Amino acid sequence: MSNPYEKIYAVIRRVPRGKVVTYGQVAALAGLPKRARLVGTALREAPDGADLPWQRVINAGGRVSSRGGLGVEEGYQRHLLEEEGVVFNAHGRTDLERFGWDPDAVPRPRGTAARAKKKPRSEAIYQVKAEVKSIEAILRPLGTRERAEGSKSYLKSDLDFMGVTTPDLRAAARDWLKAHPDLDRPALLALAADLWAIHNHELRSFGMELLQARVALLRSEDVDFLEDLLRRSRSWAYVDFIAIQIVGPLVERDARLKARLDRWVKDPDFWLRRSAVLALLVPLRRGDGDWPRFVRYADRLLEEKEFFIRKALGWVLREVSKKDPERVRRFLEEREGRVSGVTRREAEKYL
Numbered sequence: 001m002s003n004p005y006e007k008i009y010a011v012i013r014r015v016p017r018g019k020v021v022t023y024g025q026v027a028a029l030a031g032l033p034k035r036a037r038l039v040g041t042a043l044r045e046a047p048d049g050a051d052l053p054w055q056r057v058i059n060a061g062g063r064v065s066s067r068g069g070l071g072v073e074e075g076y077q078r079h080l081l082e083e084e085g086v087v088f089n090a091h092g093r094t095d096l097e098r099f100g101w102d103p104d105a106v107p108r109p110r111g112t113a114a115r116a117k118k119k120p121r122s123e124a125i126y127q128v129k130a131e132v133k134s135i136e137a138i139l140r141p142l143g144t145r146e147r148a149e150g151s152k153s154y155l156k157s158d159l160d161f162m163g164v165t166t167p168d169l170r171a172a173a174r175d176w177l178k179a180h181p182d183l184d185r186p187a188l189l190a191l192a193a194d195l196w197a198i199h200n201h202e203l204r205s206f207g208m209e210l211l212q213a214r215v216a217l218l219r220s221e222d223v224d225f226l227e228d229l230l231r232r233s234r235s236w237a238y239v240d241f242i243a244i245q246i247v248g249p250l251v252e253r254d255a256r257l258k259a260r261l262d263r264w265v266k267d268p269d270f271w272l273r274r275s276a277v278l279a280l281l282v283p284l285r286r287g288d289g290d291w292p293r294f295v296r297y298a299d300r301l302l303e304e305k306e307f308f309i310r311k312a313l314g315w316v317l318r319e320v321s322k323k324d325p326e327r328v329r330r331f332l333e334e335r336e337g338r339v340s341g342v343t344r345r346e347a348e349k350y351l
Contacts (some may be wrong), residue, residue, distance in 0.1 A: 002030055008042040013057045018085040019101035020094060022060045029103060040065070055080040056101075062093040077233075086290045097228055113210065130205070132194050135176065139202050142168045151201065155237055159201045169202060173209035183210075185217040189225060196229060212245040216219060220254045223247065230275050243275035248282050258293065265297045270306045277301070277312045285319040295331070302338045314346025321350050 007030040015021050023036035032038060043054050055077045059065045064074045064081075078088060086099050128298055140162050148163030164172075177183065188210060195207035211218070211226075226247055233239045251257045264276035277297055283289030294316060303307050320327040332339055339347075 004030070004038065004044070005042045007031060008039050009046070009050070009052055012043075012052055012054065012057060014103065017053075018099070020056050020058050020081065020086060020096070020099050020100045022096070023057060023065075024060055025101075026057060036060075056084075058094070062096045064092070097231055102224065102227075104263050129194065131191055132198070132305050135172075135195070135206055136200075136203060138172050138176070139164050139169065139206065142172065145200070155235055157200070157201060157235060157237075159199055159204070160251075162200070162202045164202045166205075169205055170209055173206055173213065174349055176206075177210065177213055183214065183217075185219070185222075188217055189222065192223070192229075198233070201237075208238065208241050208246070212241070215246055215249050218246070218250060220250060220257055221249060221293075223257055223260055226250075227264075227272075230271060231269060233271060237276075239271045239275055240278060243278040244281050247275065247279045251279055252283060258290070261293075261297075267301060270304075270309055272303075273301060274308050274312045277309075277316060281316050281319060284316060285322070287323040291320070291327070291335045298331075301336075302335060302340070302343070307342060310340045310342040311346060314343040316348035317343070318349050321347065325351055 008026055011026050011029045012021070024034075025036045027033060030039075039057065043052075043057060044051055046054065056078075058081075064077045066074060081094075082088065086094055088094050143161075143163030145163060145260075147165065148161035151163060152161045156297070160203045192207040192211050195203045195210075198204070206256075211329050226242055230239055230242055233242065251261065254309040261276040261279055264272040267273055267276075274337070277294070280289055280297075284291065284294060289351075298313050301313060304310065317328050317331065329351060332344065332347060
């Protein structure tokens, strides 16, 4: 397929209903990086009657691009997208993290959607909004103002804090789960989403504890939800837990999700790059993980200046060294001059 227009059309035809893609993303996926304008030209020159979901291509700002006229075409495009379930805010912008197409997403198994329609919504049973208030009522008396101020300062966070210790919070999560033995996947995801919708450290942490404790309920497609949490985390306190304790087990269960990690390691957001590395940690610690993939990631990231990337690489190497010190020594020797002091100090801790 040498015609660049045909390459562009082939990408656009892959975008599913209810999802959008940016001009730049189409160009990159078509093997035409930095040629977003060409995508617009190709769409304008698409032949009449072409089977092409053109409406799913929007600009990088999450908006329907202006055609410079009276806005009729833009309004029609937005109408088509809204008919597919895409939501726009009052400023005409859609949330690309929610509605943006991810070509690496693992597709839902055939028939799953139909089965879900027949299943009663467990959110009605748990009355998720009420549960969030109940959880807050459980946690708040466990905290103190002093701990709240100290934790907020330590994490350099703009979230609100109750000042609950980690052991107390985990005990509260265990007690809550014992009281809700019939918690299923839809209710788990809905509750975690509502807990994370609140600007509060302890409520978000409680949601993470529930997801980790019931990770067996999660499916491969739930990595989309977890990626959303990671992008909103902005702190090692949440990123590390989600990547290691929740994403990691999903990747072990479904090797196809490694393609998602391959994308994360190239993401502009360094927290996603850190997550790609740390999602490999637990099996590598056991001695049976994907060492070649870690090496590829490390070789890509070694020259980075970002402290949290350097620290993550050293952390994985340190854990690997506990079972296979020679492997780590060889890794460091072969990359002499490339490994930062932060990474090396962490990696050599047990050597």
